[in-house]
Amino acid sequence: MRGSQRNWPLLRLALSLFTLRLGATMTAVGLPLLVLERYGSGLQAALTLALELLPNVLFGAVVGDLVDRGDPRRYAMGGALGGALVVPLLAAANDLWQVQLLAIASGVAYAFGVPARMSLRTVAVPKGAELRGNALLVSAQRVPNLIGPAVAGVLVPFGLSLLFLTDAAFALIAAVLLIGMPAPPPVPLDDRTSAASAPPGRAALVAVTLRRMFVDNVRELTRLVTKDRFLAVMTLTSFTYMFGFGISKLFLPLYALHHYSQIPGMFGYLSAGIGLGASLGGFLAAMFGRFRQGAVYMTVNVIEGVCWLLLPLLHHPAPAIGVLVLAGAFEAVGTVVFYAEVQSRLAARMTGRYFALLVPLCDACLVLGVWASGALTGFGEPSLAALIAVVIAGPALMLAPGLLSGRAASPKREPAAAVIAEER
Template identity: 30%
Template sequence: MDSTASPKARTAERVDLGRPFHRLWASTAASNAGDGITRTLLPLLVVAHHPDPVAVAGLTAVNMLPWLLFALPVGVLVDRMDRRRIVLGSNAVRAAALAGAALVLAQDRPLVLLYALAFMLGIAETLADTAAPAMLPRLVEERHLERANGRLSAAQIVLGEMAGPPLAGLLAGLAAAAALATGGALYALAALLLVSLVPLAGTGRAGPRPGGTNPAQAPGDGPGGAVKDRGGVLQDIREGIRFVLRHRTLRLTLAASALCGLVFSATFSMLVLLSDRTLGLSGTGYGLLMAAGSLGAVVGSWLVPRAADRLSTVRLARWSLTASGVAYVLLGAAPNAVLAGVALAANGVFIMGWNIPVLSLRQRLTPENLQGRVMSVSRLCSWGTMPVGALLGGLLAEVLSVPAVFVVCGAVLTAGALLLLAPLRDAPDGP
């Protein structure tokens, strides 16, 4: 029986996940700190020079557009190449892009250049964030996936969403070029930390998972997951999509992820305006508001692996996503910054209650030679929908109001989570 089929009996003691994982963790921490700075700084630059809801939403849409355009071919690339080099190269590209932007945008900040930078960073992110999760099942034992994903999520939240945004607000108050250069230096550090990690190839060079466990091989695979006859890119893409579509649990959780991505993007693209116009906060206050949500997510990243020891993966994920929708509604209805921060903190806990179990579930159910492609389909569903969500958020704000975006989207997420995940029970490993 798959370990996700029933409440886990694993103990809650601290587990040493090994040096390769720690190297990946350190690199992820550095790159997420860079993410926190750039994702906070770019909207602030747009608001300062182009204070229009559609222009602000457009930045998020452009940044997430590469997931819609390139997610599927990137999954093939991740399964064919050394995943470590993909992550390393992506961080190096982001470091160079921000170093150049620090010089170009020091004086003039036209919208087209801000959009171009966001798009370039989005392409690099598509590569890195598909390859890194596909590496994880090769670095840790299957039974420790929730803990490994939880620790990576904690690093992402603490540095990318708690430390990064306030630091970006502080640096932006001094000089935008300094903030961009700092983000570039962090990406460069992330690349350097992966140099000494052993190569982690995709299909054809992959060995057994830690602990000796291997998922079922896909048709056409040889021993150890090596492909006997590799087809073209389109054939590889179709193979990954077929695997997902034939698996009911993957189908339904990916549909829920698509809805979650739409809601997250619609609300996140408007958060800077909610902070500025509705709550009357400064740039630093906006960073602190984001940090409140991140604090809840840190708590969630600690609680969720422990909750997964006692609850089934499906049940934990279903009710966490439902509660996240309620938190969005409360955020939109919050009359002041304190209550908005509480709502964001609660949402952070619930988002981790969805993300960690579902990511671990996909890693556990996917054969080694399909990890990159299944991850790319997952990212396409959850992040590829974000450009659409960002634009919808801007349009809803124009038609209704900025707070209404959060209320409407939260209600839709709550209803959608209950409907989409209702057919799943506690045995998610069947087709």
């Protein structure tokens, strides 16, 4: 990517995403181990992880509004610094409720950081280079999924506190890398909900905030997405995909335990296979730029679904890991296409708000998928794998007309801006 090497904002954002994600993957290993080792409860470990997602699910919309009104760079840096302060305290917590409270605090930092970093994509990725630029950014987020768990495995014998301290150090580096990033264009005053229109009183302010979170922003984003059939289909399939991903969070360790009980750590090897595939897929995604992106998006979802469907039929480690490498690669290609299409179809000033609404809903679908897999474990791994395949590939096939008929967005215009003007 010769062009992206001269783009310092893109490289800074990519390195920031890389270091932040690298630390997060190690905490993802350390936090459930901490709860399991100290309190011996898988249910409490699941609850703790769910609590970490809760702030983003509940307050993602209002956070997006704050990002729109402020400087995304400050929110992105503040989210990273907040995580760096909270995460090291996990090992020092004495009671389970303290661990869970810190998990919620970590989730708050995450909730502020995600839409802010998404918004910074608009200034880091130049017009006309959406596919290549987003391919680099997705790879920067996917490569740590391979490296992080491996590093965590090396550090675990030295104590879980070292994992959390390492995460904090990477978060600090991620914040420093954002210094000097250019600011996205501010949201015009006409596009903001006027605070002056709010009636006086604390209760009235809460009511206005809730209305803005769950009514105004949702209605505006719904109108925005439904004006673009292609974007509407991709948004819907992102929800079903995350539901399937939630199912896989329980399916994969069950599969490793039941099929490869003689191989300690097989769950880690399978996860590393997905991480390896995702890393390769992020780098290779730019090769698909000459094809119709709707067809690419549909195809990679279908192939990934087939990979999950085949997994329970495999009883040897090598082909099982190989299939998951393919699944991870196609997932990364689909993610690159998704980000590139969103950026090219939405006005720059709407990107942060779109992702602020999308990410909490995706997190909610992820949690629902985990719960559904827990309720369906009695049906066996083949049934869970079939359900994963259906919810990943099925919507892409059923909504194929919307993907295949979607016209490419012209880089010379901002369709979302035209939609907003039309609505006014």
